[in-house]
């Protein structure tokens with residue numbers, strides 16, 4: 001088979017970081033080619049050199065036999081390269097359709113044919129089996145829907161190569177399956193696909209070949225059918241990893257949080273109890289109300305009815321400051337919009353939530369030495385790849401940004417921590433580290449509410465699982481009832497009375 | 506290009522300042538490079554400098570406040586009336602600072618209540634305070650203040666340095682301390698950097714925003730005190746002065762981001778000095794006021810341009826359109 005894309009000796013240097021170190025490899029026409037590597041390995045940087053978003057210090061990119069040393073975003077678009085970046089590039093104030101057609105509005109002269117645009121968008125959405133109102137503003141969309149808009153952007157154009165940088169990270173299982181169908185049909189139409197993901201099982205489902213990168217270097221390319229997950233991980237992190245989840249070491253304690261008939265913010269009548277040292281998982285499809293429930297508990301949005309008890313005492317959550325001072329912390333779902341202060345340094349982000357609690361001297365002054373020590377501690381614990389804690393968060397790779405967001409909340413030492421998709425975009429090795437950390441936290445007496453779209457993660461980590469469907473609570477599963485099928489059945493709104501699934505307590 | 510941006514960020518303003526001083530000194534060695542002119546420049550820079558402490562904090566939260574000149578004017582008028590009524594100077598000074606802080610907080614309270622940005626709120630507030638200035642004293646100018654009030658700005662420390670310069674330096678140091686060393690300062694940056702993330706990190710964003718504007722505006726009070734002491738007169742005309750724009754120009758030139766979240770007092774002070782040196786120098790070498798306005802505008806463009814370049818410094822490389830295609 002012919003090569004559609006050849007990358008030769010690409011090098012990219014950032015201050016203190018050799019992001020790409022003489023990388024060379026090629027992509028065959030019509031294949032689905034996976035790229036894997038740890039957080040900060042250089043995957044996104046490589047993609048950006050192919051799309052011309054950044055210029056490398058040296059090297060050549062050959063697309064369909066033509067050499068390009070200075071690609072630009074416009075040029076790469078013209079020659080048929082489409083891309084879905086890891087971080088969204090949507091304009092929140094515009095509608096879905098306007099975002100999909102951004103820069104390619106159809107219409108005569110100065111007029112824009114909104115009707116046609118909306119129709120085309122609807123059609124494109126039908127192809128991936130989702131329905132979002134094309135006239136809806138992107139601002140109001142969930143992460144999952146935003147990602148779908150990103151994907152549609154490429155789909156409405158004539159493309160020969162589509163690059164996807166962790167497209168499924170924010171998607172739920174069924175959406176992921178839909179995307180896979182699309183990818184396969186695109187492949188049938190002869191379109192080449194570069195697919196980056198930290199979910200290795202996806203690579204086995206989708207790709208023909210996989211390229212592994214580590215520390216900015218090209219390591220190897222393997223035929224997917226001839227390799228194993230173990231082998232891939234070994235190339236990726238340079239050692240073997242156990243694929244088991246860390247087990248509970250201490251018994252579950254007394255009740256710390258109880259909600260009764262909690263309603264508002266799109267959810268109704270949520271009932272559960274969280275105990276000291278427990279990890280309570282939340283599962284459900286996109287829009288099931290998991291995040292919304294957490295917003296009520298953390299005081300982001302006020303509840304309309306129902307009760308929240310903290311250590312057996314009924315409380316009202318006035319706002320997030322109130323929640324934090326009562327010992328509740330939240331890692332938000334959308335790191336770019338709600339989690340990270342991108343233009344600030346790692347240490348600044350690390351300390352912003354716990355200044356009052358641990359980093360003050362003389363009452364008002366920030367103890368900068370303590371701050372640096374704290375940040376170094378977390379950078380080490382979570383293996384954030386960075387030259388120093390003074391690096392701006394915006395300069396970190398996606399997965400490392402996520403680690404900074406997690407560290408920020410962990411540093412608050414809150415008694416109850418809400419983790420909303422904590423491992424999104426994090427590599428397999430770092431996930432293990434994070435699981436260990438969460439386990440250690442609960443062993444020390446903290447309690448965790450865990451939301452994750454990754455079924456394995458919820459099942460592997462949780463002590464019990466609450467399943468939600470469209471804002472309603474479908475059941476609470478005990479650990480001996482954990483079962484992927486059962487969770488999915490409940491999550492899709494089918495009651496499972498006969499199996500005796502409890503829905504309270 | 507990347508390197509240029511980095512160098513500019515670090516040393517650009519200080520170099521520019523030195524170059525300007527050097528150039529004007531060469532152009533008119535007898536008048537420009539004298540300690541008298543230097544003190545004069547610093548003295549003139551003081552009011553803008555103190556006001557810029559306020560504007561820096563406001564810009565870092567992401568808010569632009571157009572009302573500072575009008576609030577300055579009204580604070581000054583009240584102070585003048587108090588002094589004329591024989592109220593002791595320390596009381597007047599404390600009142601000025603407190604009053605300005607309250608008016609600043611009021612802007613922020615309204616912005617929070619209406620859930621809108623500072624820009625529009627401060628515009629409305631500017632009209633209101635300007636109106637109130639004229640309603641209070643009409644076109645009159647208040648003068649005849651007690652001579653002792655001069656002490657605040659016109660005392661010569663060490664026999665030659667006007668005390669107003671010390672007020673400027675002290676204000677800048679205080680603002681610097683607040684912004685870079687305190688928890689409250691962190692919250693100011695957090696607000697401008699990502700307000701929603703700040704809220705989710707447990708920061709009371711509404712309270713922080715109001716407090717920031719109160720604290721920032723207390724510098725407006727200080728500016729009112731020293732301006733009154735320098736001119737010893739107060740009139741409603743001050744309300745229409747271009748203080749807000751001058752301060753924003755100085756801050757942005759120094760490198761404070763208009764969008765919020767980025768900037769420091771050090772940058773602002775350099776910005777203030779560069780602008781003052783430049784316009785004093787231009788006046789000394791005989792450039793007309795009208796040309797100076799044109800130049801001011803151009804400088805603001807350049808400052809914003811540099812800001813943009815910094816913001817997109819990693820995307821900027823991609824804008825180079827330089828394509829080499831070799832058929833194979």
Ligand SMILES: Nc1ncnc2c1ncn2[C@@H]1O[C@H](COP(=O)(O)OP(=O)(O)OP(=O)(O)O)[C@@H](O)[C@H]1O
Nearest residue numbers: 014019039040041042043044045395396397398399
């Ligand atoms: N603008 C920048 N300035 C400085 N360093 C950068 C910049 N962009 C990326 N880097 C660094 O380059 C390295 C590679 O980053 P890249 O985003 O390509 O990683 P990645 O493989 O995509 O990781 P992830 O899986 O976390 O998305 C990282 O160490 C990152 O910190």
Ligand SMILES: [Mg+2]
Nearest residue numbers: 044086397398
């Ligand atoms: Mg990446």
